[in-house]
Amino acid sequence: MHTxxxxxxxxxxxxxxxxxxxxxxxxxxxxxxxxxxxxRELDASRAKVTLKEKDANPKSQAGADSRxxxxxxxxxVDWTADRGWADPExxxxxxxxxxxxxxxxxxxxxxxxxxxxxxxxxxxxxxxxPDENAARLATSAERISLPAPPPAEFKAxxxxxxxxxxxKWLPQSRQGEYLYIRPCIIGTxxxxxxxxxxxxxxxxxxxxxxxxxxxxxxxLRLLTSRADEIRAWPGGSGNFKVGPNYGPxxxxxxxxxxxxxxxxxxxxxxxxxxxxxxxxxxxxxELVTSPVGDGLILPGIxxxxxxxxxxxxxxxxxxxxxxxxxxxxxERPLTxxxxxxxxxxxxxxxxxxxxxxxxxxxxxEIDWNGKQILLDSAENKHLLAIKGWLSDIMYGKVESEWxxxxxx
Amino acid sequence: MHTxxxxxxxxxxxxxxxxxxxxxxxxxxxxxxxxxxxxRELDASRAKVTLKEKDANPKSQAGADSRxxxxxxxxxVDWTADRGWADPExxxxxxxxxxxxxxxxxxxxxxxxxxxxxxxxxxxxxxxxPDENAARLATSAERISLPAPPPAEFKAxxxxxxxxxxxKWLPQSRQGEYLYIRPCIIGTxxxxxxxxxxxxxxxxxxxxxxxxxxxxxxxLRLLTSRADEIRAWPGGSGNFKVGPNYGPxxxxxxxxxxxxxxxxxxxxxxxxxxxxxxxxxxxxxELVTSPVGDGLILPGIxxxxxxxxxxxxxxxxxxxxxxxxxxxxxERPLTxxxxxxxxxxxxxxxxxxxxxxxxxxxxxEIDWNGKQILLDSAENKHLLAIKGWLSDIMYGKVESEWxxxxxx
Numbered sequence: 001m002h003t004x005x006x007x008x009x010x011x012x013x014x015x016x017x018x019x020x021x022x023x024x025x026x027x028x029x030x031x032x033x034x035x036x037x038x039x040r041e042l043d044a045s046r047a048k049v050t051l052k053e054k055d056a057n058p059k060s061q062a063g064a065d066s067r068x069x070x071x072x073x074x075x076x077v078d079w080t081a082d083r084g085w086a087d088p089e090x091x092x093x094x095x096x097x098x099x100x101x102x103x104x105x106x107x108x109x110x111x112x113x114x115x116x117x118x119x120x121x122x123x124x125x126x127x128x129x130p131d132e133n134a135a136r137l138a139t140s141a142e143r144i145s146l147p148a149p150p151p152a153e154f155k156a157x158x159x160x161x162x163x164x165x166x167x168k169w170l171p172q173s174r175q176g177e178y179l180y181i182r183p184c185i186i187g188t189x190x191x192x193x194x195x196x197x198x199x200x201x202x203x204x205x206x207x208x209x210x211x212x213x214x215x216x217x218x219x220l221r222l223l224t225s226r227a228d229e230i231r232a233w234p235g236g237s238g239n240f241k242v243g244p245n246y247g248p249x250x251x252x253x254x255x256x257x258x259x260x261x262x263x264x265x266x267x268x269x270x271x272x273x274x275x276x277x278x279x280x281x282x283x284x285x286e287l288v289t290s291p292v293g294d295g296l297i298l299p300g301i302x303x304x305x306x307x308x309x310x311x312x313x314x315x316x317x318x319x320x321x322x323x324x325x326x327x328x329x330x331e332r333p334l335t336x337x338x339x340x341x342x343x344x345x346x347x348x349x350x351x352x353x354x355x356x357x358x359x360x361x362x363x364x365e366i367d368w369n370g371k372q373i374l375l376d377s378a379e380n381k382h383l384l385a386i387k388g389w390l391s392d393i394m395y396g397k398v399e400s401e402w403x404x405x406x407x408x
Numbered sequence: 409m410h411t412x413x414x415x416x417x418x419x420x421x422x423x424x425x426x427x428x429x430x431x432x433x434x435x436x437x438x439x440x441x442x443x444x445x446x447x448r449e450l451d452a453s454r455a456k457v458t459l460k461e462k463d464a465n466p467k468s469q470a471g472a473d474s475r476x477x478x479x480x481x482x483x484x485v486d487w488t489a490d491r492g493w494a495d496p497e498x499x500x501x502x503x504x505x506x507x508x509x510x511x512x513x514x515x516x517x518x519x520x521x522x523x524x525x526x527x528x529x530x531x532x533x534x535x536x537x538p539d540e541n542a543a544r545l546a547t548s549a550e551r552i553s554l555p556a557p558p559p560a561e562f563k564a565x566x567x568x569x570x571x572x573x574x575x576k577w578l579p580q581s582r583q584g585e586y587l588y589i590r591p592c593i594i595g596t597x598x599x600x601x602x603x604x605x606x607x608x609x610x611x612x613x614x615x616x617x618x619x620x621x622x623x624x625x626x627x628l629r630l631l632t633s634r635a636d637e638i639r640a641w642p643g644g645s646g647n648f649k650v651g652p653n654y655g656p657x658x659x660x661x662x663x664x665x666x667x668x669x670x671x672x673x674x675x676x677x678x679x680x681x682x683x684x685x686x687x688x689x690x691x692x693x694e695l696v697t698s699p700v701g702d703g704l705i706l707p708g709i710x711x712x713x714x715x716x717x718x719x720x721x722x723x724x725x726x727x728x729x730x731x732x733x734x735x736x737x738x739e740r741p742l743t744x745x746x747x748x749x750x751x752x753x754x755x756x757x758x759x760x761x762x763x764x765x766x767x768x769x770x771x772x773e774i775d776w777n778g779k780q781i782l783l784d785s786a787e788n789k790h791l792l793a794i795k796g797w798l799s800d801i802m803y804g805k806v807e808s809e810w811x812x813x814x815x816x
């Protein structure tokens with residue numbers, strides 16, 4: 001039988017312990033490394049802020065009043081399929097780099113949102129229904145094969161950027177005015193093979209905006225789209241806010257503006273269905289608009305707000321409180337023939353173009369293949385009431401869960 | 409009567425002359441300035457070349473054999489609506505800068521081309537029908553409201569880039585192989601209002617490419633698109649090579665690949681019309697494909713080449729020279745029912761997927777709502793003949809005006 005020296009045993013035990021320790025350490029390091037390579041969700045609280053150097057140009061202190069003026073900062077967050085979202089960065093608004101082979105530059109992998117930041121009459125900054133933008137961006141991203149930020153992180157980043165740039169670019173002197181916020185997701189994968197992007201970028205910029213009232217005092221002039229050009233199709237992407245819906249419509253927009261109109265009114269099909277968030281008001285009294293369910297119309301947040309407010313406050317029994325005749329909200333496929341017939345029979349009271357950009361804007365004229373439909377929308381009392389209610393929420397004249405305050 | 413001193417008159421005259429001279433000079437300067445601001449057309453001969461520093465990595469000397477490998481250089485030319493095209497620059501392939509508000513990143517103002525550079529069996533570099541790419545890019549650019557380079561300048565720039573990168577990336581050791589060329593135009597206008605871009609960029613990059621034969625030896629496996637998703641529609645942009653046709657189809661492609669297929673076969677309408685450059689061969693003998701005139705199908709250059717060669721060489725009286733049965737080329741709207749009926753009645757001999765990327769690739773299988781249409785295309789003699797003729801032109805085994813030599 002082999003006997004061992006006590007000291008020898010101690011030495012063995014020491015060596016064994018040292019080895020074991022090394023093994024455990026390597027395991028821990030490996031676990032940490034594995035952990036680092038695990039997909040990370042977007043975390044707005046990790047945003048790193050790099051402020052712009054003090055602005056030498058005092059002009060911009062007056063705020064932004066053109067859509068070509070951008071605020072000082074932007075949010076940029078990069079994503080890869082393997083590692084998820086990087087830490088968000090808030091940096092000075094400037095050019096960024098992209099590989100010339102980036103997916104978005106070839107295959108139009110892009111979706112975006114349009115939002116506004118309002119300077120309330122109570123001096124506070126507000127966002128309007130930002131949860132709706134977050135939710136819609138997520139559905140658009142899924143449609144165009146891009147990752148979407150989780151709604152809570154989306155909202156936190158929008159608010160963070162607004163709280164940094166709001167005070168300077170939408171100062172107290174601009175109560176009742178707004179800035180335009182553009183969150184956007186693009187495919188940055190540079191591998192150029194036609195495939196779902198494995199790299200993407202989410203960014204947010206803010207610009208000024210001309211008020212529409214100045215550009216169209218007596219109502220927008222719309223020209224219907226040509227029969228041989230179609231914006232959206234069932235099974236396409238017209239009901240999502242993705243870039244590919246926009247570029248191909250510019251040619252028509254150019255012709256529309258060239259003929260002196262403000263906007264193209266996009267129609268679809270042999271019955272000339274209206275595929276935009278246009279509402280019209282009938283003498284009868286109905287507020288009529290196309291439903292979004294057919295895949296042709298963007299589910300607009302302003303559109304939904306108008307329908308909700310009109311349903312709640314202008315229904316039988318409620319409207320009298322506002323000294324208005326009650327009306328019924330009707331969602332049905334809306335065709336140009338319906339509209340023209342209502343016009344010819346003297347039933348057409350007003351038209352409303354509805355959206356974040358144009359808010360609730362009276363339509364003054366629709367030109368449909370040479371047939372002029374003139375509308376006296378601008379002074380319509382129902383339209384003015386709806387505009388007022390929305391505006392009161394946005395600019396904090398009333399309390400509403402649709403408005404969220406941005407801390408400064 | 410007032411009399412004047414002669415000297416005084418001379419002084420007056422001098423002063424008048426001096427003034428007149430100043431006036432003429434100012435006019436000349438103004439003319440020069442006006443002239444400088446006049447719109448300039450793209451001029452390939454003004455290209456400024458900045459070569460990449462010597463490559464320390466010897467691996468890349470072996471050429472490019474992956475579509476994720478890019479050659480050393482790229483062409484970049486900027487354009488503005490006022491001043492036209494800047495001097496073209498050929499610079500090292502690298503990231504470029506774009507404003508985050510650039511039109512292409514929001515409204516998908518992008519169109520592109522796909523071309524190949526072939527290393528012939530005679531050792532020469534060739535392009536295949538580059539005039540066709542130039543012409544198609546111009547129509548795509550018009551459709552998406554971007555400027556297009558004049559065809560001659562387009563071709564000169566493609567050739568210039570190929571002559572710089574061809575020798576290293578497609579060396580003599582790679583006869584019978586090719587590189588992939590991607591010319592692209594994007595809207596860079598940073599003003600973000602939705603409008604026709606007043607700034608744009610035209611660029612060209614070159615990548616390697618896996619040969620399709622390796623990826624699909626027994627023929628491509630196609631899965632037809634879902635009934636609730638469509639790629640293109642009449643009045644849309646499906647018949648132009650614009651980015652917006654691509655991004656929205658990625659979701660479907662992901663599902664297709666997830667189910668083990670190579671590609672989505674895009675259908676349209678209640679009669680399941682095939683809206684891609686797919687040809688099939690009938691026992692009868694007909695080579696059938698959909699016409700491009702309906703606005704759903706891209707007017708493919710390879711597609712047109714296949715139809716032309718088949719019409720010329722496989723018609724009655726010509727085919728026997730190639731030891732082949734004559735066939736008739738038929739362009740008619742092609743539906744999945746036609747294809748399925750031909751299959752069920754034993755009339756279907758072969759299917760061909762045709763395009764720059766996939767060249768002329770045999771189709772092995774089409775899955776249409778669970779119905780499997782198996783094709784024995786890979787060994788079809790007519791298909792092999794057409795492939796061979798095209799390949800002979802591309803790789804310089806025969807003389808053809810369709811092939812253009814690139815000087816090295």
